[in-house]
Amino acid sequence: MKRILVPTDFSTQAENALKAAAQIARKNDFEIHLLHMLEIPSQMNDAISGGAAIPEIMLFIQKAKETIHYIKEQHYLKDIPIIESIKLEKASQGILSYSKENNIDLIIMGSNGVSGIEEIIIGSNTEKVVRLSAVPVIIIKEEINNFNPKNIVFASDFSEEIKKPFKKVLDFVNLFDAKLNLVTICTPNSFKTTAIAKKIFQKFISEFEIKNFSTHIYNDLNIEKGIIHFSKEINADLISLCTHGRTGLSHFFTGSISEDLANHATKPLIVFKI
Template identity: 80%
Template sequence: MKKILVPTDFSIQAENALKVAAQIARINNAEIHLLHMLEIPSQMNDAITGGAPIPEVMLFIQKAKETIQFIKEKSFLNGLIITDSIKVEKPSHAIISYSKEQDIDLIIMGSNGTSGIEEIIIGSNTEKVVRLSNAPVLVIKEEIPEFHPKNIVFASDFLEEIKKPFEKILDFANTFDAKLHLVTICTPNSFKTTDLTEKTMQNFISGFPVKNFSTHIYNDTNVEKGIINFSNSINADLISLCTHGRTGFTHFFTGSISEDLANHASKPLIVFKI
């Protein structure tokens, strides 16, 4: 892990994410990419791309540069390599494109979640990035003075397609010498016998050199509640998931557990793309 991207809107949530990024960067000797997104009306954007300077936009860019410089001088970033950039683009699009361009290893985003009608209509930039990013996304909800997770929940159905992203989850857990709590959530709509579930999990984990782990079966009314309630029951420090990153009508009708948790879980969440 050599490149960590932290998108910022200069909010307290973004600063919480940056503080965690600083801690992870020190452990991995990584550099931090600090990205600010300016979303402006399309007619202004067309003028900029056409080479026509707009005083209001140039003022926004200048103020953003000054704020980024102020952030880079904060003490918790001392000694770290910080690359900064400003993109005039929709936030989620800018984050995804920048991540691909720079070959980012980890995206860390702050979020306070959304709920109700706001979530349905506009969603959040964080959940969009969680769904679309090829790089792992770590979602931070509050300030964490010492990010050193010792108990990490990995919720899954433990099918063959999960094995490749699980290698990355295992690497992340090993970075912190953390214990992995592997859990299958059983719901009324996805019932499996205990015997079958246990065999599936044991067959899955037997292919990996994992020593510090435990397996669990947890029953709840739906998967999202099951993951949250199980994580609370063991006082987990971090929740980890894999996602298919579905889009369009498939995503609309099936929803996304990773997006729901990005919005609703209070614990930090890291999501890996299948």
């Protein structure tokens, strides 16, 4: 892992993501790719053929360059290699294509702390990136003064299809020399006895070398609440999940995301694609 992509719309949320990326990059000698997507309004796009909108577009590009230059001068980015880029493309499409073209290893995106998870589910740019990205995506919802996760939750059903992306989870955990808390959430609609859950854990972890981990069976009314409550109980620094590319996080969450999770899951979240 050497290249971190941070898409920015120059918002506070994007800055929070960039600060987290800077901490990871500085500790591990990574480079940061700072990408601004300049989406052209349809009416302006229609006018391009006649040349009428070219001056306006050039003005937007120049303003974006000035803002990126200002961002690069911030103290928290000092001595970190920064590669800047501005693309005229729809945000999610541009982020994904840039990631592929530049062999990005990790994407870090900012999201509103209150509605972040909800936005991921209902179809925002963040959701589209999470759903389609071939590389892990971290969602940062608040400013983190010291992004150095030592206590990471991995919530899953630990089925066969999780094994391949779990290798990437372990790479990330080892990067921070963190403890991994493996948890399966039992709900009234997805109940497992303790004996069955333990057998699933034993079969799953037997195929991996995990330095520092623990297994947990947590009972709650639904998966979303279970993840939140368990993460709070152990004071987790980061929540990690696996997702199918087809349906985003809705594969993991069996129903529409609860208001409780949308409002209270303010911890950073990293998603790995199955």
